[in-house]
Amino acid sequence: MKKETASQQQERLNAFHTEDEDVDLSIYGVESWIAVGFFWLLGITVFHQFFTRYVLNDSAGWTEEIARYLLIASVFVGMAIGVVKHNHIRVDFFYRYLPKAASRGLALAVDVFNTSFYLSCVVLTWLLMQKLGNYQMTIIDLPMNIIYGICWFGFVLCTFRSVQVGLAHWRSDYSGVDEL
Numbered sequence: 001m002k003k004e005t006a007s008q009q010q011e012r013l014n015a016f017h018t019e020d021e022d023v024d025l026s027i028y029g030v031e032s033w034i035a036v037g038f039f040w041l042l043g044i045t046v047f048h049q050f051f052t053r054y055v056l057n058d059s060a061g062w063t064e065e066i067a068r069y070l071l072i073a074s075v076f077v078g079m080a081i082g083v084v085k086h087n088h089i090r091v092d093f094f095y096r097y098l099p100k101a102a103s104r105g106l107a108l109a110v111d112v113f114n115t116s117f118y119l120s121c122v123v124l125t126w127l128l129m130q131k132l133g134n135y136q137m138t139i140i141d142l143p144m145n146i147i148y149g150i151c152w153f154g155f156v157l158c159t160f161r162s163v164q165v166g167l168a169h170w171r172s173d174y175s176g177v178d179e180l
Helices: 006-015 030-055 062-085 093-097 100-132 145-171
Strands: none
Touching (some): 030 145, 062 145, 093 100
């Protein structure tokens, strides 16, 4: 078997060199950055919990509650990402077998329903916050309305993004299966 020279090895390695594409962070909306921020805070909190429990053998009691609330915040703000990307769970069966005009009407009705649902969640969450008043968290001496306020903010973002998606579908020839 013939041995490769150093220049041949270098040439072989260079043949597989690839260039990375430029990173475009402008495609991410404000909800993406807020959700990532909550997720990082969650990760730091869980690491702190792990460190104090298993390394220092003196668990910080507040970390479990705060981690739970940060997970809730990540999900409720992050669900707006699913709305803007239009990738929440849906059933495409009817879109595939209905005529294009009926599929388009059904898709637009689904957009109106989605927006109505998110808007009703905004109102209901606001009413719940009014009823809770000064209800406090279990371990941390902070009002629970902070958490419900973040959920409310997530529903407001979803409503706003749902209106944007619905208007984009209205202006286009969207029929429900165009993305498949």
